[in-house]
Amino acid sequence: MKKIGEKYNEACIKIFKMLCMLSKGPTEYKDIIEIFTDDTSSDSAVPVQLNKYLNTLKIFGLNITKNKSTYRLQNSLFTLDLSKEDLKILQLLKSSGEILVNSRQKETFESLMENIETRLSNISKEILENTSDENNIKRSEYFLKYRDLIAKCEIYCYENQKLEVSFLHENKEYKVICNPREITYINTKAYLSVFNHLSRQIFNVPVDEILSIKQMPLISKGKEISLTVVYKIRNNLAKAYRLKEWESCDGKYDEDGWLTIINHNEDFDVLTKRLMRYDYNCKVISPKSFKERMINTIDETLKNYE
Amino acid sequence: MKEFIRNNKITYNLMSFTAFKSLIIFSMLLEGPCSYDDIINYFENHEFLREKISIDTIRVYINSLKRAGCNITKTKRVDGGKFVLLSHPLELTINNDQIKIISKIYKTISKTVEIEELILLEKFLRKIGKNTKNNEFRQTLDKISLLSGLDTDLLDELMNCCKSKKQIILKYNSPHSGHTDMEIICDKLGFENGKLYIYGTSLDYSQAVYLLVNRIIKIKEINLNKTKNIKIKEIKVKFELKADIQEVQLKENEKLISIHNNKIILEAKSSNKFALKQRILSFGSQCKVIEPEIFKKEIISTLQKMRAEY
Numbered sequence: 001m002k003k004i005g006e007k008y009n010e011a012c013i014k015i016f017k018m019l020c021m022l023s024k025g026p027t028e029y030k031d032i033i034e035i036f037t038d039d040t041s042s043d044s045a046v047p048v049q050l051n052k053y054l055n056t057l058k059i060f061g062l063n064i065t066k067n068k069s070t071y072r073l074q075n076s077l078f079t080l081d082l083s084k085e086d087l088k089i090l091q092l093l094k095s096s097g098e099i100l101v102n103s104r105q106k107e108t109f110e111s112l113m114e115n116i117e118t119r120l121s122n123i124s125k126e127i128l129e130n131t132s133d134e135n136n137i138k139r140s141e142y143f144l145k146y147r148d149l150i151a152k153c154e155i156y157c158y159e160n161q162k163l164e165v166s167f168l169h170e171n172k173e174y175k176v177i178c179n180p181r182e183i184t185y186i187n188t189k190a191y192l193s194v195f196n197h198l199s200r201q202i203f204n205v206p207v208d209e210i211l212s213i214k215q216m217p218l219i220s221k222g223k224e225i226s227l228t229v230v231y232k233i234r235n236n237l238a239k240a241y242r243l244k245e246w247e248s249c250d251g252k253y254d255e256d257g258w259l260t261i262i263n264h265n266e267d268f269d270v271l272t273k274r275l276m277r278y279d280y281n282c283k284v285i286s287p288k289s290f291k292e293r294m295i296n297t298i299d300e301t302l303k304n305y306e
Numbered sequence: 307m308k309e310f311i312r313n314n315k316i317t318y319n320l321m322s323f324t325a326f327k328s329l330i331i332f333s334m335l336l337e338g339p340c341s342y343d344d345i346i347n348y349f350e351n352h353e354f355l356r357e358k359i360s361i362d363t364i365r366v367y368i369n370s371l372k373r374a375g376c377n378i379t380k381t382k383r384v385d386g387g388k389f390v391l392l393s394h395p396l397e398l399t400i401n402n403d404q405i406k407i408i409s410k411i412y413k414t415i416s417k418t419v420e421i422e423e424l425i426l427l428e429k430f431l432r433k434i435g436k437n438t439k440n441n442e443f444r445q446t447l448d449k450i451s452l453l454s455g456l457d458t459d460l461l462d463e464l465m466n467c468c469k470s471k472k473q474i475i476l477k478y479n480s481p482h483s484g485h486t487d488m489e490i491i492c493d494k495l496g497f498e499n500g501k502l503y504i505y506g507t508s509l510d511y512s513q514a515v516y517l518l519v520n521r522i523i524k525i526k527e528i529n530l531n532k533t534k535n536i537k538i539k540e541i542k543v544k545f546e547l548k549a550d551i552q553e554v555q556l557k558e559n560e561k562l563i564s565i566h567n568n569k570i571i572l573e574a575k576s577s578n579k580f581a582l583k584q585r586i587l588s589f590g591s592q593c594k595v596i597e598p599e600i601f602k603k604e605i606i607s608t609l610q611k612m613r614a615e616y
Contacts, residue, residue: 008370012328016374020395055321060329077333078396080437089430096411105407112404116434119398143418171550171568185417236481240518242501245449274499277584280611298613300591305606
């Protein structure tokens with residue numbers, strides 16, 4: 001005879017297996033039925049077993065709907081209490097899923113949103129139902145104005161074909177043949193980040209300055225080895241500095257109080273402007289070309305005062 | 307259960323009573339820690355069950371829940387000998403693909419909503435993070451969040467102070483002098499170079515200040531008697547910019563004086579010389595300070611020191 005510590009109820013295991021499956025999202029009949037196939041003598045008993053457990057869940061208060069051969073859990077035992085503000089954010093996230101161009105990504109994201117909604121407590125569900133579109137969070141006018149273009153650029157990045165981008169800069173039209181990378185945001189503006197093999201540089205083209213984009217039939221295969229910039233900072237700047245996502249630092253100060261920062265993939269124009277702001281508390285170490293560019297910017301600025 | 311009794315569509319022999327009872331124990335543990343007595347009493351007083359359940363039977367149910375993936379511990383007898391549900395398989399799971407997508411969407415949203423809403427987004431994601439087992443989600447959030455490491459309650463307080471332009475005393479961790487008190491009249495919260503600042507007027511220095519929010523320890527005091535007639539020493543800087551006006555995002559304190567042959571003359575007014583200097587330097591060779599002479603000399607001197615570093 002088994003000791004109490006070793007005994008368990010098969011029914012408990014089965015109901016939890018079933019709940020786990022349903023909690024992960026819509027579940028196919030063929031998958032759910034497998035839970036009951038081991039211990040039944042005949043195939044006809046399996047659907048009876050399934051119904052028995054579905055009834056148990058329903059009696060317990062869990063609402064399960066069936067559409068063709070798919071079961072869907074409408075509420076959960078484990079609930080999330082989300083406030084009105086939280087639910088506004090949930091709506092905002094759901095609407096932001098529009099920017100996802102890859103259908104697999106979209107499905108993965110929607111399944112997460114569905115998982116959260118399934119777990120909402122009754123109070124939260126009620127609040128959600130009574131939240132009108134008017135109460136939803138509005139995105140900036142800039143974003144709404146360029147949303148379609150941003151979505152188009154997202155598609156270009158996903159398709160990863162070479163691009164010829166024409167854009168305006170200081171009233172002049174420029175063209176660059178490049179590999180699309182991603183959409184980045186600096187302050188509140190969106191940029192199409194591209195890699196140019198010729199200069200081995202990343203360029204952030206402001207979305208609102210793009211005149212045209214021509215997609216070429218070539219898939220971008222070339223390896224993007226862009227230049228890494230190493231610079232040093234000191235004093236209060238070093239103390240308060242927050243590393244960017246694309247930067248790294250070992251946190252050690254040298255004997256003169258300088259902290260070394262390694263920067264990858266930042267648009268050189270943006271980086272130059274940023275490092276100029278840091279005045280003599282910042283010094284570029286490498287590469288030579290960027291260091292010279294920095295020196296040249298300082299010299300050219302000084303010339304303005306001659 | 308009520309529904310079952312009311313519509314009478316399902317009978318006991320068409321449901322698993324054992325599974326039903328395990329769900330009851332599980333939901334009791336979800337509510338909070340339970341002792342044997344709590345469970346026995348619940349079953350005895352249950353509207354429809356009215357059943358005496360033995361300690362051994364409860365133990366079998368607990369074993370079964372553990373086997374089903376629940377992590378349950380029991381407190382010592384002196385602490386009430388209660389079963390505690392530490393984790394369970396019905397928790398919200400977020401896989402790594404979903405984390406990547408959330409991260410991508412966060413980056414878009416965070417730059418296109420107001421700070422107040424960004425705080426709400428942070429609170430929401432932190433709440434979701436608490437309800438999921440995946441540490442990767444919390445780590446990614448720490449990495450990408452613009453408000454990472456900031457206390458959202460403090461942010462709410464600061465936001466409210468800014469809305470009603472309150473005069474407050476802050477406990478601030480200054481890089482210069484360590485922990486210090488600073489009295490400011492709050493104006494707004496804003497991002498500059500990826501970092502969150504509170505903008506306002508310093509009563510200590512009689513000038514506009516912007517303080518890094520991650521250095522604010524707490525709001526020490528809200529001064530109800532707002533100081534009036536603060537004499538702020540402002541400087542006015544006129545500078546020339548070689549740029550297309552469409553491409554220049556003017557700041558609140560800047561105004562356009564004239565445009566001539568792709569050269570723009572701007573005037574900036576501020577009591578914060580440091581901020582003005584940073585702004586001027588960021589334009590690089592596109593920019594030349596016209597006046598005042600003393601500020602122009604300071605810019606030249608800074609540029610010379612920068613050059614000397616090479």
